[in-house]
Amino acid sequence: MAEGKFVSLIMAGGSGTRFWPMSRKDLPKQYLNLVGNTSLIQQTAQRLEALSSPEDIYICSGESQKSLLQKQLPQIKNLILEPAAKNTAPCIMLSVATFLAKGYSRETVMGVFPADHYIRNQAAFGEILNAAATTARKTKGLVTLGIKPTSPHTGYGYIEATAQAASGFSPAKRFVEKPTLEKAKEFLGSGNFYWNGGIFAWTLGAIEEALLKFCKEDFEAIQKASPSDLPRVYQSVKSLPIDKAVMEKASNVFIVPAEMGWSDVGSWSAIHELEAPTDKENVGDNTHCHFLEASGNLVKAPAKKKVAIIGVSNIIVVDTGDSLLIVDKSHDQMVRKIAEHWDK
């Protein structure tokens, strides 16, 4: 970061069932090479390493993912291990408590990054993050990156800005979680709404104040807990996303608009969108894929497998050797059901 101290938190708690058969209970989405030749969490770390030193990058995750993390990101030594998965609010509380205990000043800006998102434009990401850090310092508020909507997506949270963000940031007016299609279309048209991408920036002082205001009991319990007490304390804290626990209640939330080729990589269709320049394009990840009268398909298969797709369009094929998924793109949200059925 250009000016002032910055600490990054990568949140890697997800257990992901949407990428079956590649993702498994013990191999969540963020550890998979879904787009490109490195995993999403490796790409997330790489983006941050270009902006700050590894000593100021922390990963908050479950105990069970420790060996995966050490294997994929050996350079990052700062692991904040949660005794249980409790959504993002407790993860952030534990991390803030850790940073303060380690002696980071309350002026330090903390950036929060989901481990399993994709960002195409690294340069834009750097600039936007700088703007977010500057805004966090200047306003002492809670800054969230607002992703410019490109479709009336009904699966995302939306944030309304009070004004067009000409100055580089604007106060948030309200949060709307997963709107109806009608509402989503209205939001898309208005120009004042952003997708909530779950990327935040705030000073440690600002988030400490907010946590003490909205989640005092849980935050103080976590802060006071000794390592041996933490599992017991964690059992009693509320499982909540930071959006619900803090952001929707706070009056000092600011939006920094972010156009950087963001995707939350929410399903197999999203992978196809990221990899195919046009909708009609077939994407095969090995050199033995053969398409005949077929379009808009995505194939993931073992390197030497011969794959022929004939007369079929808009499907996702994922072959992991022991499992095979064939799903129409319009049905990719149902992949969870299969994963839950088989991968208990």
Place this chain on the structure above:
Amino acid sequence: MAEGKFVSLIMAGGSGTRFWPMSRKDLPKQYLNLVGNTSLIQQTAQRLEALSSPEDIYICSGESQKSLLQKQLPQIKNLILEPAAKNTAPCIMLSVATFLAKGYSRETVMGVFPADHYIRNQAAFGEILNAAATTARKTKGLVTLGIKPTSPHTGYGYIEATAQAASGFSPAKRFVEKPTLEKAKEFLGSGNFYWNGGIFAWTLGAIEEALLKFCKEDFEAIQKASPSDLPRVYQSVKSLPIDKAVMEKASNVFIVPAEMGWSDVGSWSAIHELEAPTDKENVGDNTHCHFLEASGNLVKAPAKKKVAIIGVSNIIVVDTGDSLLIVDKSHDQMVRKIAEHWDK
């Protein structure tokens, strides 16, 4: 056979590309367990073994299939090995020459059976074959089983009967190879047309006479050739189907109608039709197939592989471990192209 001597010829010359990735150049269709737990050629032999003794069952095939034949049908010792694949007329000439040389009388009825067809009703097959043998003896003609058409199929040869076969057989009027859809519909409506199933019965005397009449040069060359001469002789004989070489020219062809659940198992779709009681039904050949909002699909996959088909209908999925085919049923004739591309 109930009365008189009967000798069976199973023709196993096909090299099949329509069942890629299960069929390969060195593993043609007839050796695959496409319907049920035995191969099509094993089922063909089994049908004949129920009607005659193994000593009177012969298989005509290429040298390259010898070890496959010995493995799948160890009980059948009578192999007539062709030096080259030359379609069915030379195969029948070589077999007739072999039978006569072995001392079968000219009164013996010879039945000819493609190795790669499926017949659901064994009892009906037995009765029909008896009727065909009786007709062959009585008329001294060339008898062909006429399959009652169930659709205006444009890929089959049709035979027109001179009259409804009330007496159990009727003289053939003409052969029509692969008609237009319009013609095929007309044939289906008339009730006088049958599919040419490629199953024949004739006395050795009758077929000898016909071969001497229509293919004298080739037949005599084959008959006179010593085993060491045969490869050279075979190179010069015309590659023709018996239908074109003899049946279409002969005036003593008789049709015995056959309703016995016949299928030439012409493509992957045919397999689905044979295995699915209704069109909408999903068929998975292993216990780990899971279908969600999917219908009319056929899946062939390794026994322990987990397969999920979601939101996709009317496709064929064949996973052989090293290869994967996904084809819409309407496009299954294109599978050849893939096979030719990869399996040279």
